[in-house]
Amino acid sequence: MLYLWLGCCESELLDRSQNSQPILLTGWYRENKNKTVLRETLTAPGYAVEGSVDVNSQGKDWTATRRLPHAIIIGVKKGGTRALLEFLRLHPDIRALGSEPHFFDRHYTRGLSWYRSMMPKALDGQIVMEKTPRYFVTPETPARIHAMSRNIKLIVVVRDPITRAISDYTQIISKTPDIPSFESLTFKNRSTGQIDSLWSPLYIGLYAKHLERWLAHFPLTQIHFVHGERLISNPAGELGRVQDFLGLQRIITDKHFYFNKTKGFPCLKKPEGSSKPHCLGQTKGRTHPKIDPEVIRKLRDFYQPHNLEFYQMAGMDFGWQ
Numbered sequence: 001m002l003y004l005w006l007g008c009c010e011s012e013l014l015d016r017s018q019n020s021q022p023i024l025l026t027g028w029y030r031e032n033k034n035k036t037v038l039r040e041t042l043t044a045p046g047y048a049v050e051g052s053v054d055v056n057s058q059g060k061d062w063t064a065t066r067r068l069p070h071a072i073i074i075g076v077k078k079g080g081t082r083a084l085l086e087f088l089r090l091h092p093d094i095r096a097l098g099s100e101p102h103f104f105d106r107h108y109t110r111g112l113s114w115y116r117s118m119m120p121k122a123l124d125g126q127i128v129m130e131k132t133p134r135y136f137v138t139p140e141t142p143a144r145i146h147a148m149s150r151n152i153k154l155i156v157v158v159r160d161p162i163t164r165a166i167s168d169y170t171q172i173i174s175k176t177p178d179i180p181s182f183e184s185l186t187f188k189n190r191s192t193g194q195i196d197s198l199w200s201p202l203y204i205g206l207y208a209k210h211l212e213r214w215l216a217h218f219p220l221t222q223i224h225f226v227h228g229e230r231l232i233s234n235p236a237g238e239l240g241r242v243q244d245f246l247g248l249q250r251i252i253t254d255k256h257f258y259f260n261k262t263k264g265f266p267c268l269k270k271p272e273g274s275s276k277p278h279c280l281g282q283t284k285g286r287t288h289p290k291i292d293p294e295v296i297r298k299l300r301d302f303y304q305p306h307n308l309e310f311y312q313m314a315g316m317d318f319g320w321q
């Protein structure tokens with residue numbers, strides 16, 4: 001195996017958002033009779049640097065520029081969007097922004113040049129990506145993204161809306177411990193059993209309602225759904241489908257993952273050159289509070305028609321009903 005560290009690019013560690021050991025991924029190289037192309041990826045959650053050099057033409061290929069994204073993970077909050085993004089960054093043809101730019105929902109008035117300036121530098125042929133899960137539920141976002149690029153590829157990680165809601169609530173109480181219980185916030189009026197569908201943790205799970213807005217601007221072929229539960233049980237399988245959707249070679253495979261029993265989630269294996277394997281941080285995979293089974297049953301009834309509508313629209317049965 002041939003290793004080459006291209007020191008010129010360390011200054012490109014721009015989108016650092018978490019402090020983790022960089023991982024030098026090896027093996028991204030091609031060889032043929034006339035030419036040797038070497039590719040190295042230095043990556044870790046929150047940042048990445050990569051580049052390629054054509055050895056026989058004295059490194060002419062260093063033309064990384066900032067470009068608007070070709071693909072966006074638009075949702076859903078607590079679906080597994082961070083795991084997906086971090087796993088995708090293993091691919092040498094993907095450059096992803098580590099933080100969430102919230103351009104189309106919060107910072108739109110800053111303009112596309114601001115948005116472009118947020119993106120990591122990418123070489124020709126590399127796919128630039130970002131993730132902002134709130135886009136999926138923000139009404140203005142589909143039209144704004146379409147105005148930027150009608151060909152953009154959109155990815156949505158969806159998860160059983162009930163587990164998603166509990167995950168969302170778990171995040172909320174971790175910041176504001178004094179809020180009422182999940183059970184009481186679920187109902188407008190507990191005695192009548194009327195569900196408060198506008199309570200944000202429940203509202204986000206009305207996937208069909210949100211998807212409808214996206215389908216007014218984009219064909220279904222431009223939207224890829226990642227099965228949130230399978231992203232945990234079979235990350236390589238889900239990543240395989242995402243790589244296909246993005247038109248990339250399937251480079252991220254089983255060999256990149258192991259199941260960490262303590263964390264209870266798949267993590268990245270110890271790559272060569274790195275001192276330890278990598279799992280997502282403590283805010284991912286929190287312990288959920290135990291919810292009254294009767295409330296869960298009411299939520300199942302509530303979501304069932306919405307889920308069925310979503311399966312029809314997405315052309316895929318996620319098996320949550």
Ligand SMILES: Nc1ncnc2c1ncn2[C@@H]1O[C@H](COP(=O)(O)OS(=O)(=O)O)[C@@H](OP(=O)(O)O)[C@H]1O
Nearest residue numbers: 077078079080081082083167265266280284285286
């Ligand atoms: N590999 C791996 N490691 C850790 N966590 C994983 C992984 N794959 C999916 N998940 C699930 O991701 C959930 C968090 O989703 P998001 O990253 O989309 O959250 S956020 O919207 O960005 O806050 C998170 O939700 P909680 O379990 O409620 O914390 C996880 O269930």
